Amino acid sequence: MTAGGYFGRYLRIDVGTGEARFIDIPESILRHYIGGVGLGAWLLLKEAPPGVDPLAPEAPLIFALSPFVGTPLTTSAKFAVVAKSPLTNRINDALSSSHFAIAAKRAGMDALVLVGACREPGVLIIDGDPPAAAGATRSNAGATAPVARMESGADLWGLSAADAQERLKERLRSTHAGGAPFHTAAIGPAGENLVRFATLSNDGRHAGRGGLGAVMGSKRLKAMAVRGRAFVPLADPKTVHAAATDLSARSFGPATEKYRELGTVANLLAFNRLAVLPTRNFQDSTFEAAAALSAEQLAATRQRTRSSCAACTIGCENVYGRRPGAEDPARPGEPPKRGVRLEYESLFALGPLCGIGDPDAVLEAAALCDELGIDTISAGGTIAFAMECAGRGMLDPARFPTAPGAAPVPIEFGNPRSLLELLRLIARRDGIGDLLAEGSRRAAAVIGGDAPSFAPHVKGLEIPGYEPRALQAMALGFAVGTRGADHNRSSAYEADFSEGGNRLAGDADTARRAIVTEDRAALMDSLILCKFLRGVFSDLFEEAAPLLRAVTGWDLSPAELHDAARRIVTARKWFNEREGWTPAEDTLPERFLREPLRDGASAGATLSRQRLSEMIAAYNRERGFSPDGHVPGAMRTGLGLTAR
Amino acid sequence: MRSDIGHTTRPVIRFGGIVLAGGRSSRMGRPKAWLPVGDRTMLATVAGAVAEGLRGAGSRLATAPQPAGPIVIVGAPGQDLPPAGLPVLRVDDDVEGEGPLRGLAAGLGALTGKADAAYVSSCDVPLLKPAFVARMIALLGDADIAVPLVDDRHHPLAAVYRIGVLETVRDLLARNQRRPFFLFERRPTRVVTATDLLAADPGLDSLRNFNTPEEYDRLLAGGGASSGAGAAAAGSAATSVVFEFYGVARLRSGRERIEVGPAATTLGAALTALERACPSLSGTVLEAGRLGRHFRLSLNGGQFVSAPDQPLAAGDTLVVLSAEVGG
Numbered sequence: 001m002t003a004g005g006y007f008g009r010y011l012r013i014d015v016g017t018g019e020a021r022f023i024d025i026p027e028s029i030l031r032h033y034i035g036g037v038g039l040g041a042w043l044l045l046k047e048a049p050p051g052v053d054p055l056a057p058e059a060p061l062i063f064a065l066s067p068f069v070g071t072p073l074t075t076s077a078k079f080a081v082v083a084k085s086p087l088t089n090r091i092n093d094a095l096s097s098s099h100f101a102i103a104a105k106r107a108g109m110d111a112l113v114l115v116g117a118c119r120e121p122g123v124l125i126i127d128g129d130p131p132a133a134a135g136a137t138r139s140n141a142g143a144t145a146p147v148a149r150m151e152s153g154a155d156l157w158g159l160s161a162a163d164a165q166e167r168l169k170e171r172l173r174s175t176h177a178g179g180a181p182f183h184t185a186a187i188g189p190a191g192e193n194l195v196r197f198a199t200l201s202n203d204g205r206h207a208g209r210g211g212l213g214a215v216m217g218s219k220r221l222k223a224m225a226v227r228g229r230a231f232v233p234l235a236d237p238k239t240v241h242a243a244a245t246d247l248s249a250r251s252f253g254p255a256t257e258k259y260r261e262l263g264t265v266a267n268l269l270a271f272n273r274l275a276v277l278p279t280r281n282f283q284d285s286t287f288e289a290a291a292a293l294s295a296e297q298l299a300a301t302r303q304r305t306r307s308s309c310a311a312c313t314i315g316c317e318n319v320y321g322r323r324p325g326a327e328d329p330a331r332p333g334e335p336p337k338r339g340v341r342l343e344y345e346s347l348f349a350l351g352p353l354c355g356i357g358d359p360d361a362v363l364e365a366a367a368l369c370d371e372l373g374i375d376t377i378s379a380g381g382t383i384a385f386a387m388e389c390a391g392r393g394m395l396d397p398a399r400f401p402t403a404p405g406a407a408p409v410p411i412e413f414g415n416p417r418s419l420l421e422l423l424r425l426i427a428r429r430d431g432i433g434d435l436l437a438e439g440s441r442r443a444a445a446v447i448g449g450d451a452p453s454f455a456p457h458v459k460g461l462e463i464p465g466y467e468p469r470a471l472q473a474m475a476l477g478f479a480v481g482t483r484g485a486d487h488n489r490s491s492a493y494e495a496d497f498s499e500g501g502n503r504l505a506g507d508a509d510t511a512r513r514a515i516v517t518e519d520r521a522a523l524m525d526s527l528i529l530c531k532f533l534r535g536v537f538s539d540l541f542e543e544a545a546p547l548l549r550a551v552t553g554w555d556l557s558p559a560e561l562h563d564a565a566r567r568i569v570t571a572r573k574w575f576n577e578r579e580g581w582t583p584a585e586d587t588l589p590e591r592f593l594r595e596p597l598r599d600g601a602s603a604g605a606t607l608s609r610q611r612l613s614e615m616i617a618a619y620n621r622e623r624g625f626s627p628d629g630h631v632p633g634a635m636r637t638g639l640g641l642t643a644r
Numbered sequence: 645m646r647s648d649i650g651h652t653t654r655p656v657i658r659f660g661g662i663v664l665a666g667g668r669s670s671r672m673g674r675p676k677a678w679l680p681v682g683d684r685t686m687l688a689t690v691a692g693a694v695a696e697g698l699r700g701a702g703s704r705l706a707t708a709p710q711p712a713g714p715i716v717i718v719g720a721p722g723q724d725l726p727p728a729g730l731p732v733l734r735v736d737d738d739v740e741g742e743g744p745l746r747g748l749a750a751g752l753g754a755l756t757g758k759a760d761a762a763y764v765s766s767c768d769v770p771l772l773k774p775a776f777v778a779r780m781i782a783l784l785g786d787a788d789i790a791v792p793l794v795d796d797r798h799h800p801l802a803a804v805y806r807i808g809v810l811e812t813v814r815d816l817l818a819r820n821q822r823r824p825f826f827l828f829e830r831r832p833t834r835v836v837t838a839t840d841l842l843a844a845d846p847g848l849d850s851l852r853n854f855n856t857p858e859e860y861d862r863l864l865a866g867g868g869a870s871s872g873a874g875a876a877a878a879g880s881a882a883t884s885v886v887f888e889f890y891g892v893a894r895l896r897s898g899r900e901r902i903e904v905g906p907a908a909t910t911l912g913a914a915l916t917a918l919e920r921a922c923p924s925l926s927g928t929v930l931e932a933g934r935l936g937r938h939f940r941l942s943l944n945g946g947q948f949v950s951a952p953d954q955p956l957a958a959g960d961t962l963v964v965l966s967a968e969v970g971g
Contacts, residue, residue: 254937255938256968257966258968261892261895266891269839269891270890270891270963270965273839273842273888273890273965274942274963275945286843288782288840290840291839292834294839295891296890296894297837348971357785491970493970494970497948498940502947503947532968532970600843600945601944601946
């Protein structure tokens, strides 16, 4: 009998042929990798052919659920989308939250793996609540698989992800009347055009980083819909419900107050004060217009509504109204259909990083990214990089015309028109947008000269809004991150914003502190619980063990969860090794290793190559890797990690 | 080679200064403009700081030393004013006693054709720092007005105005709407918070004015006139420290910053003083006299501290922010 919280199988669908089948997942694997990014990493190792092109039909696109999805535990309606990234050629996973997670779980699976490619734009319908089982395939576990059917997506192609989902739901309401409602995911125009940092959207949320939308676009899959009625078995429902009540109550407390009251955008002004706010492509660490963009100012001057993900009691979403007279990004001349959900990362990347201090311009750019289906961090990073290149005279218009046949677009810091036009060009892969759609690393290689030294990425993934020279635990987290410059799988900034270390002078202890945050993230992202809950736990591992025990029935200890977290981190690393990772990738762009910061409370901060190397060496030692960061064979064997 | 697709040219803005010296000084008992600040008069001190600030703002954009823009002193009709110590243009309010908008109109009118925008100051701010003036000018951007909003109060006489707002000022005066806030509502206004000014003037002393002899004495008691602007040093007690609030801490305290003292020689003492001054922080930001678990304190923007016996020095700044910094 499968443990509580799981169905013990994943659904594998070839979207080219429509073939769908359940494949069992051994219980030992579920116990070792839990779900979310952990289970996703295991599935990627299993399903991805070594060396596969991320945009090839055989490259898998994985939706990994978790044992908590469908339980009453707050913030648990989440899933991880996992694939080999077209931006980094390394492992990529992005979490998202919506009823899509619950609907997929209720279709009777722990994960969904898509392979193949449609000949024409298509839509995948996974119906776990069909009126009759006629036509349903049988799984090798003997249970009825949901009906999986490919339909044409031609009428949706070219639409924004949000519009495509609306139209698909309308269609399904007429063709599948009755039964459970469908929930959907889709890509926008950027995904269709294989922009390497295109997003995958669901119910207004996005699996944002690493180009998962391009992976879906490479399969010519515009959208998918899923529904089901299966119930998640729980080992100890009474204890789970009591824990859910307790966790919900704690989620209203002071640990989440910042997220509730102001949202993540509250970071901006504080980061500016501490001079850790990346500005003008990391040339500065404070921004003169920070106050105008701040949460405090936006809250006082804008129409604002708060919202929550599905099954979440925190409610961190802050949706801002647009200025009077604003137009809908997808429908020029019409008023906006939706408000703009703004997070710190979008605000920093489309604001200070590009030198933009006009809040209306930033809101417009964020709305445009949502419409086009573009990761705001990579978009802002790549455009800021282009702005610096232009300022240095490195973008010869004869070689890099902004938009062939149209008037040149100015490319300069602080110019909202530059930002908005470049976003559109990127999504269309038009003119210079075709180059920038490749991300800053590839663009820098084409531009040449000194450009690679200030292209703001690690392993190809653009750097989020934490200045590494002044947050040196985070610098280490970025450098060794398996996904690239990543503030989610490594939240080492927590170490920087704590006593006991020196954020301006990392050392061996910094590595230990960074590993603590990495392991904690691995567990939360596999269970899956929102990381904004982390402050409510005194000791995550101590509290998560009885929680997972009540769901699954396993006799789990906190130590076993520590082992699982380390295993998950190592599996992700091993995937990268298998795909050609070398130690030289674990670094930061040259700019960060040779240019000191020059302003504010971090003025003079430097991160030397030697200091970074020493931190990386300490990290590898603590992790049990070889001195240059390889996963030793004995460790792989012990963890059951094979070549494939 | 320079890219021709990456640059546009913005018109250079000519900045001038306006010092309003026409107040009645009724609570002071004698004309403020004549009061001594070190070896200079109040008016000369303030005008000098404005002039130096204008030069500083200009030099940010130029490679050669810049002359100060034109400075206008606005007085009451027939008012006897001391020499400003530098070339200025003297004009009078056309109507006395109608508040700052009337003086502003006179000053902007005098600068029409000579400048595009002006830093406007009262004459009772002896601690005005040139860097503050330059900073305010830099923050004008595309707005018509840049005005500080500190401790929930606009500071219209430490603000920058484009000359083009003159028509609106006159219209407001004609409607008997004399509060500067009406002007901020009518014209694109950039509200500047303390955070944007701290680098130029960490104590925000440039905003400190006085109305009585006692306030005047207190203001200057902290030190003599300093170099450059001739401004006096900060008047804080030797063991006072400043708390700056961000995010939830700002929401709870209802302010951007507060100075506490006079015996804040350790963090524990400073937090006790803070709790006394801001009771609304109890139970959230402060728990039983200590920093709450979900908050962090950065000492002068650097390392994070929490130990009650952490020593503090006069003038230290403690930045209060949420511990949760995930984005």
